[in-house]
Every structure is written in C-alpha cells, then in structure tokens.
Amino acid sequence: MKRFLGTLLCLCMLLTLLPVNALAAETVSSGSCGSNLTWELDSDGTLTISGTGEMKDCYHGDEAPWMTERTKIIRVVIKSGITSIGGAAFYDCSNLTDASSVTKFGESTFSYCTSLTSVEIPNGTTTIGYCMFYGCSSLTSVTIPSSVKAIGGGAFYGCRGLTNIDIPSGVTYI
Numbered sequence: 001m002k003r004f005l006g007t008l009l010c011l012c013m014l015l016t017l018l019p020v021n022a023l024a025a026e027t028v029s030s031g032s033c034g035s036n037l038t039w040e041l042d043s044d045g046t047l048t049i050s051g052t053g054e055m056k057d058c059y060h061g062d063e064a065p066w067m068t069e070r071t072k073i074i075r076v077v078i079k080s081g082i083t084s085i086g087g088a089a090f091y092d093c094s095n096l097t098d099a100s101s102v103t104k105f106g107e108s109t110f111s112y113c114t115s116l117t118s119v120e121i122p123n124g125t126t127t128i129g130y131c132m133f134y135g136c137s138s139l140t141s142v143t144i145p146s147s148v149k150a151i152g153g154g155a156f157y158g159c160r161g162l163t164n165i166d167i168p169s170g171v172t173y174i
Helices: 002-016 067-072
Strands: 027-032 037-042 046-051 075-078 082-084 118-120 141-143
Touching: 027 067, 046 082
Parallel strands: 046 075, 118 141
Antiparallel strands: 027 037, 037 046
C-alpha cells in the first residue's frame, strides 16, 4: 500500500510540472492592419490589436483583414499606442459584445454589431462618427464623455434597444 501511495504521490508531483498553457486560448488567425499594427484572433473570440499609430480605414472594397473571421469575434482589445480605429473596422461583427477602444474612430466603426449591448466611449473622444453604431440593435447603454463635441449623422440609427442617452452640454453638432 505504501508503495502504491508513493507512486501516486510521485505521479501527482510530475503532473504539476506539465505546462499549463494547454488551457490558454490559441491563436486562430493573425496579420497586420496598418503600417505598424498587428492583430490576433484567439480561440476564445478575443481580437487583440497591437502596435503604434493609426489603423487604416476598412471600407470601399478594402475590408478589415479579420472580416472572414468576423462571426468569431466576441471581444476587441485595443492596446495602448494605437491612435485611431479605422472606419468600418468592426462592421458586421454580429457576435461582438465587448470592445475596449481608443479616442479616435472612423465612420461606421461598429455598424451592425448586433450583439453589442453597452459602450463606454473613452474620455478624450471628441467625435462620435457618422453611422458609428448604425444597426446595433441590441445596444441599450452608451456613456458619452463630456469631451465629445460632435455626433455624426446616423450615429445611433437602428439602435432599437437604446431608450435613453445623455448628450453632454458641450456637444455643438449633431
């Protein structure tokens, strides 16, 4: 019995030495999305954008490089160093529910993200672009910081779930 328990204890100790990264999400797809930007989509549905500078716009036939994987995207993480999100970058990412972002967005950035329920626009953002949340039918909550001065046309068009929005007094253009 002692020999069995000793062997079992030895096996347990050996198992603790095995790498734990088997539980970590694996990269599904990756690439670049600007001259100094890279992106990576993991098996948990997190799209992480890293690097420095501006992301290129993703419309007029120049789709975001992750568009073929867009239904797998659940969360977007924008790392520090990125100064703007390209127009239509997350267009039709229908399963996107969470996005941490930067203060400068292109037009139609989150259009048709039909699972997006709430957004807190970062302080320092000055403009909510044209059609930025167009067709985000599940969007129920938007926090707009006092730094916003302009809200573009159609920014919240088709946001049927949005019942209340507080527009800061500093907004001079809607």
